[in-house]
Amino acid sequence: MANHQLLDNVTHKDVKVDTQMRPGRGDDISFTNVFVSEFRQAQGCYPMFFRKHSQTGKFEAIALFGFGEQENLYLNDQGWQANYIPLSIQRRPFLIGFQNIQKDGVLEKEPVVFIDMDSPRVNQENGQAIFLDQGGQSEYLQNISSILQSIHLGHQQTNEFIDALLALDLIESVSIKVALDDNSQHELNSLYTINEEKVAALDGDDLQKLHQQGYLRMIHMMDASMSNLSVLIEKKNQQL
Amino acid sequence: MLAFSSSVSVEEVANATFEDLTPARLSSTVPIVFRGLIRDWPLVKAGQQSASHGADYIRQWSNGKPVQAFEAPHEVQGRFFYNEQLDGFNFKPKNTTLDRVLDEILASINDEQAPCSYLGSTSIDHIMPGFRQHNDVPALANAPLVSIWAGAQSRIAAHFDVPDNLACCAVGKRRFTLFPPEQLENLYIGPLDFTPAGPPASLVDFYQPDFARFPKFKLALQHCSIVELGPGDAIFIPSMWWHHVEGLAGFNVLVNYWWRQVPHFMGTPMDALNHAILSIRDLPKAQRENWQNMFEKYVFSPMDTDHIPTHRKGILDPLDEQRARQLRATLINKLNR
Numbered sequence: 001m002a003n004h005q006l007l008d009n010v011t012h013k014d015v016k017v018d019t020q021m022r023p024g025r026g027d028d029i030s031f032t033n034v035f036v037s038e039f040r041q042a043q044g045c046y047p048m049f050f051r052k053h054s055q056t057g058k059f060e061a062i063a064l065f066g067f068g069e070q071e072n073l074y075l076n077d078q079g080w081q082a083n084y085i086p087l088s089i090q091r092r093p094f095l096i097g098f099q100n101i102q103k104d105g106v107l108e109k110e111p112v113v114f115i116d117m118d119s120p121r122v123n124q125e126n127g128q129a130i131f132l133d134q135g136g137q138s139e140y141l142q143n144i145s146s147i148l149q150s151i152h153l154g155h156q157q158t159n160e161f162i163d164a165l166l167a168l169d170l171i172e173s174v175s176i177k178v179a180l181d182d183n184s185q186h187e188l189n190s191l192y193t194i195n196e197e198k199v200a201a202l203d204g205d206d207l208q209k210l211h212q213q214g215y216l217r218m219i220h221m222m223d224a225s226m227s228n229l230s231v232l233i234e235k236k237n238q239q240l
Numbered sequence: 241m242l243a244f245s246s247s248v249s250v251e252e253v254a255n256a257t258f259e260d261l262t263p264a265r266l267s268s269t270v271p272i273v274f275r276g277l278i279r280d281w282p283l284v285k286a287g288q289q290s291a292s293h294g295a296d297y298i299r300q301w302s303n304g305k306p307v308q309a310f311e312a313p314h315e316v317q318g319r320f321f322y323n324e325q326l327d328g329f330n331f332k333p334k335n336t337t338l339d340r341v342l343d344e345i346l347a348s349i350n351d352e353q354a355p356c357s358y359l360g361s362t363s364i365d366h367i368m369p370g371f372r373q374h375n376d377v378p379a380l381a382n383a384p385l386v387s388i389w390a391g392a393q394s395r396i397a398a399h400f401d402v403p404d405n406l407a408c409c410a411v412g413k414r415r416f417t418l419f420p421p422e423q424l425e426n427l428y429i430g431p432l433d434f435t436p437a438g439p440p441a442s443l444v445d446f447y448q449p450d451f452a453r454f455p456k457f458k459l460a461l462q463h464c465s466i467v468e469l470g471p472g473d474a475i476f477i478p479s480m481w482w483h484h485v486e487g488l489a490g491f492n493v494l495v496n497y498w499w500r501q502v503p504h505f506m507g508t509p510m511d512a513l514n515h516a517i518l519s520i521r522d523l524p525k526a527q528r529e530n531w532q533n534m535f536e537k538y539v540f541s542p543m544d545t546d547h548i549p550t551h552r553k554g555i556l557d558p559l560d561e562q563r564a565r566q567l568r569a570t571l572i573n574k575l576n577r
Contacts (some may be wrong), residue, residue, distance in 0.1 A: 098334060100308065102308045102332075102333075102361075102362075103383055104363060104384075104385055105361050105363030105364075105366065105387045106362075106363045106366045107305075107306050107307055107308045107335065107360050132576065132577050133577065134577050136575065136577045137576055140562035203526075
């Protein structure tokens with residue numbers, strides 16, 4: 001269960017966040033959202049795919065961490081074993097929310113920070129203080145705010161990227177079959193990727209447009225990220 | 241009905257034209273009424289035919305963007321204010337559209353039980369682009385904020401605004417009850433950090449002043465000016481003048497211009513007041529008085545600084561954009577602790 005509260009420096013003045021990455025703190029998940037702004041870092045560590053959001057049915061970009069439902073092969077008792085941790089993991093246990101405010105005669109949605117008080121990271125003893133002694137914002141909170149801001153922008157930018165791919169019919173369903181050392185077979189369904197053959201067959205105008213928008217680079221990064229599938233398989237084999 | 245009458249008359253310009261809005265008048269330190277200033281606005285002419293003509297004219301320009309309006313139960317009789325216990329308000333904000341608010345206001349004219357909808361201070365350029373090409377005040381065409389206000393009968397408690405203000409009654413009838421800024425103490429101003437609509441507001445009910453609770457309000461009344469504006473009339477309200485505002489007709493529309501006489505880089509005086517409350521008010525008396533002198537000599541009546549070489553005067557020189565930026569950065573850093 002989640003208990004999302006609007007963060008403020010009176011209610012949450014003594015709250016600390018344990019930022020150590022360990023199993024059992026809510027990060028035992030097999031994938032997370034990634035945004036185009038972090039494709040470069042993410043593609044060095046994780047295989048990246050698209051999937052359809054379970055509720056909205058809209059495509060989103062994800063980084064894959066494991067083969068089972070709550071399997072995160074990057075996470076063990078020593079921490080998160082990768083050079084880069086996606087923004088949607090880094091933000092935890094904070095979330096972005098929106099409040100209606102009337103500013104200079106204009107109704108605006110102002111981004112505000114929420115905290116999930118039921119997160120196992122939240123406590124009063126260990127970890128990063130959210131607020132300074134007298135109620136100012138800690139460096140940690142300022143960093144979280146900028147992560148949340150990047151995520152907010154990232155949703156928009158990533159949706160635009162996906163829309164551009166869909167317009168050119170470049171996204172295709174893919175089934176990943178994995179054979180492990182113990183001869184067990186795993187199959188990953190409900191994933192989508194970019195059809196590289198269709199990309200190669202694009203005509204000059206479409207290609208030029210994708211290039212100008214910076215999307216061609218994103219397409220290549222998603223393709224390159226596939227090499228991390230073997231990393232994932234190796235991690236799984238080591239656990240056998 | 242107001243429970244008192246005007247004590248001080250306000251300068252009036254009869255048959256005003258836009259030429260009457262001289263720089264001197266627009267930086268006056270007392271209010272000035274400009275009768276008929278916007279009488280030629282198409283909105284004013286439409287509103288003089290009927291309330292619904294006025295509303296239809298506004299709808300022509302509406303782009304349908306969401307707006308925030310207020311709604312109060314009819315028992316409140318248009319007095320948008322705190323609730324009895326002062327732990328909340330007697331109205332609720334609601335997200336709606338200009339067109340819907342206009343419908344509700346018009347429908348409430350003939351329905352005494354209808355809740356009271358009110359649109360306050362909403363940017364015209366944001367929700368009615370194009371309107372000002374036909375309904376504007378040329379001298380203030382570059383004012384940073386031009387707003388529309390619409391409602392049935394309403395009254396808004398006495399409050400002040402930091403910018404200078406030209407308020408134009410476009411449709412219906414408005415009554416302004418004005419007090420000079422120094423009447424602060426006699427107006428029994430409510431909380432600074434919990435206000436009905438931004439600025440702090442007088443707790444005195446001008447229809448039924450409770451003189452037992454607010455005895456000094458009688459002193460304020462000696463300085464009170466009451467002005468009624470009909471369609472086409474406008475009033476200049478200087479920065480910080482207290483004003484209680486009533487919409488008196490069934491359908492009232494106000495257009496107002498807010499601007500400051502100082503550059504945009506300057507800070508917000510209310511922030512400075514809050515900061516002074518945080519840092520100075522609770523000092524021991526002797527220390528506080530030393531700071532009073534510091535403020536006097538550095539802020540209110542700056543003393544001579546000729547003993548400092550010109551290149552080292554820093555923030556003692558008049559501020560420019562760059563110095564303001566540096567000062568702002570320093571303050572942000574120091575405040576965060």
